[in-house]
Amino acid sequence: MNTPLDFSYQALPMRVVMGPRALDRLADEIDHAGLERVMVLCSPEQRELAETVAGLIGARAVDIHPHARMHVPVESAAEAQRRAKEVNADGCVAVGGGSAIGLGKIVALQYRLPVIAVPTTYAGSEMTPVWGLTENGVKRTGRDPRVLPVSVLYDPALTVTLPPSVSVTSGMNAIAHAVEALYAPDASPIIDLMAEEGVRALAAALPDIVADGADLDARARAQYGAWLCGACLGATTMSLHHKLCHALGGTLDLPHAPTHTVVLPHALAYNQDAAPKAVAALGRALGTSADPAACLWDLAGRLGAPRSLRELGMAERDIDRIVQVALANPYANPREVTAEGLGRLLRAAWSGQPPAS
CATH class of the missing domain: 1.20.1090.10 (Dehydroquinate synthase-like - alpha domain)
Structure with missing residues (x-):
């Protein structure tokens, strides 16, 4: 006899835009999220792409913060939060891989800023409510729905330069x-x-x-x-x-x-x-x-x-x-x-x- 189905499943509340030229829809996603002043987060290696992203959304991009680091050191998170406050950002666009998206999650968690993710790798961090923060050689992780991006844009062209x-x-x-x-x-x-x-x-x-x-x-x-x-x-x-x-x-x-x-x-x-x-x-x-x-x-x-x-x-x-x-x-x-x-x-x-x- 088959075992009766007995389980629970929590669907994740986010929008996903996938396909060629998905990045061209970033401005629409910013409008959908009700954001007016966004800070673009990236690692130093993704500065050029971040500048392209900022150009697509014009005056709504109030800053580019190219300082995301692997494993999100607590010092890096604090620096991003300070900068977000200085420019009066009401949201972030995280462009890149796990370092940038991980930094965006911490800013969302600790400073309550919604994040739109534009991933350029295949790690999948953008789809999870899991955050990580490293301090004194110890990486802490946790779960909080506030760190989920409000939108994720998957554009395959953004991964072509990935080695x-x-x-x-x-x-x-x-x-x-x-x-x-x-x-x-x-x-x-x-x-x-x-x-x-x-x-x-x-x-x-x-x-x-x-x-x-x-x-x-x-x-x-x-x-x-x-x-x-x-x-x-x-x-x-x-x-x-x-x-x-x-x-x-x-x-x-x-x-x-x-x-x-x-x-x-x-x-x-x-x-x-x-x-x-x-x-x-x-x-x-x-x-x-x-x-x-x-x-x-x-x-x-x-x-x-x-x-x-x-x-x-x-x-x-x-x-x-x-x-x-x-x-x-x-x-x-x-x-x-x-x-x-x-x-x-x-x-x-x-x-x-x-x-x-």
């Missing part, structure tokens, strides 16, 4: 969101559908992007997958993979998306035996009946992505330190998390060995 290596790691970062959502304690049939489709879309699009960076169809499919995977993270509880990546990023300042790329196959392998439904869904999404953790590890290798924490700058002596940080504030996880198990996982991820259950 293949960044395209791949940001896409793998998004896949990690969907993987953990499949075995989250608050998963649902709706999440399962979005997660499987998101993984399928990204896993198919990333090789096409590496083969031809100007392939707008592939880049649009990657954005579609990032949207779905990010929405999965926004609606479920994070588990071991994200805990480890937050510990590695906040404590050691490792690069965000490459760290997710390296850790994902190992964290999935750790949990596979305790999450058979997730394994089945990932098998369908990846087109393989074999080990999905090994499949993701192979995919990263074929696409030239990093596969060891050592090549990201982590020292072997830091393994025990990260184990302790991860155990100090554990996340929900389908399999019991132990110091011994984490040590094995991190040693394999550090050295670049294939993932093993």
